[in-house]
Amino acid sequence: MLAAYAVEVTQSRGRRFPEAQHPYRNDFQRDRDRVIHARAFRRLEAKTQVFTRRYSDHFRNRLTHTLEVSQISRTIAGALRLNVDLAEALALVHDIGHPPFGHAGEKALDAAMRQHGLFFDHNLHALRIVEDFEQRYAAFRGLNLTFEVREGIIKHSRDYDESEHPELAEYLLDQRSPLEAQLIDLSDEIAYHTADLDDGYEAHLLSLDEIRDGVPLFDRFYREVMQIYPSAPEKLKFNETVKRILNRFVDDLIRNTQKRIDAAGLHSTEDVRRQNERLAAFSLAVDAERKAGKEFLYENLYFSPALADEKDDAERVISELFSFWMNHPESLPHNYQEKAKEEGPPRVICDYIAGMTDNFIYEQYEKYCGA
Ligand code: MG
Numbered sequence: 001m002l003a004a005y006a007v008e009v010t011q012s013r014g015r016r017f018p019e020a021q022h023p024y025r026n027d028f029q030r031d032r033d034r035v036i037h038a039r040a041f042r043r044l045e046a047k048t049q050v051f052t053r054r055y056s057d058h059f060r061n062r063l064t065h066t067l068e069v070s071q072i073s074r075t076i077a078g079a080l081r082l083n084v085d086l087a088e089a090l091a092l093v094h095d096i097g098h099p100p101f102g103h104a105g106e107k108a109l110d111a112a113m114r115q116h117g118l119f120f121d122h123n124l125h126a127l128r129i130v131e132d133f134e135q136r137y138a139a140f141r142g143l144n145l146t147f148e149v150r151e152g153i154i155k156h157s158r159d160y161d162e163s164e165h166p167e168l169a170e171y172l173l174d175q176r177s178p179l180e181a182q183l184i185d186l187s188d189e190i191a192y193h194t195a196d197l198d199d200g201y202e203a204h205l206l207s208l209d210e211i212r213d214g215v216p217l218f219d220r221f222y223r224e225v226m227q228i229y230p231s232a233p234e235k236l237k238f239n240e241t242v243k244r245i246l247n248r249f250v251d252d253l254i255r256n257t258q259k260r261i262d263a264a265g266l267h268s269t270e271d272v273r274r275q276n277e278r279l280a281a282f283s284l285a286v287d288a289e290r291k292a293g294k295e296f297l298y299e300n301l302y303f304s305p306a307l308a309d310e311k312d313d314a315e316r317v318i319s320e321l322f323s324f325w326m327n328h329p330e331s332l333p334h335n336y337q338e339k340a341k342e343e344g345p346p347r348v349i350c351d352y353i354a355g356m357t358d359n360f361i362y363e364q365y366e367k368y369c370g371a
Contacts, residue, residue: 003081005266007178013147017140027146028085034143035093040129046357048102050196051203052310059199065191066095073187077180079254086180090152094184097126099354100361101314108318109350116346125354126153152181175273182280190249193293194242200301201238214296217245217289252286317361320369325349
């Protein structure tokens with residue numbers, strides 16, 4: 001039984017191109033499946049999350065990160081009696097617009113675009129993927145997703161101003177998104193926060209002592225685990241600690257969001273939309289723990305000297321390839337040359353690069369910019 005403030009699939013604002021109902025999957029389940037069958041989704045497997053393949057084959061890539069976000073979102077949505085199918089579809093699509101090389105790639109692509117008075121934004125790019133670039137179906141371009149999934153792609157992590165983005169006006173920018181979309185950003189953060197501690201430790205970029213010194217919540221749970229499993233190997237105590245952090249964040253998000261929902265007296269999705277602020281939120285105490293952990297990761301992992309060379313590589317590869325194609329548009333694939341006539345070379349080169357996997361962009365770099 002869904003809560004009154006959940007999104008009912010039967011009340012969906014529907015698809016751009018109306019389609020007949022499927023006999024045994026509802027519209028949000030179909031959207032989830034369409035995302036999984038998209039080429040851009042499969043390419044997430046070869047896109048960096050934080051660590052490149054150089055480190056290990058079992059660290060997270062953007063696809064396995066996405067699966068973790070999906071699993072966490074489903075748990076939270078279920079506990080809050082929200083629409084689990086919608087939350088799952090939104091989680092699976094949330095990173096589909098990311099370029100190769102993780103955040104370094106995103107930054108480099110944005111910098112290249114800004115030289116032409118444009119910019120790169122992975123949410124807007126994700127919308128273009130599902131609306132335009134994916135071509136699987138004979139009846140329409142793109143995936144023809146429901147309004148609620150497209151709205152969630154745009155609104156899950158930030159708010160866009162209608163005056164700056166008139167093209168997004170249909171997504172009700174002056175209203176909050178449904179709770180199913182609001183929880184994606186926080187599930188994302190729970191997933192990468194815990195996963196990056198894990199991978200950073202396995203990569204020997206973060207030591208146990210460093211983490212215990214720098215993250216009080218981790219230290220507290222580690223002490224607890226040492227009491228329960230004094231003779232367990234260090235790595236298993238580490239895992240038990242990370243598991244407790246994940247559970248604490250998820251549990252707090254569920255409880256605190258429920259409290260805020262109750263306090264706001266919500267009776268419908270429209271009530272959620274009319275709120276002045278997002279209702280999905282951690283409690284103040286856990287939010288402070290989350291911030292402390294995140295600051296630790298920024299200082300000691302994301303900006304660590306050990307990862308600096310790869311980031312520099314990523315920026316160099318993207319900016320040099322971008323300039324190469326600006327100067328040699330005739331070397332772009334034929335369909336991109338055609339599109340460039342309408343949309344201009346920078347946007348088309350950006351779209352092309354953003355879709356690439358880490359492997360493919362390196363091949364292109366060797367081919368066109370290699371010594
Ligand atoms: Mg993510």
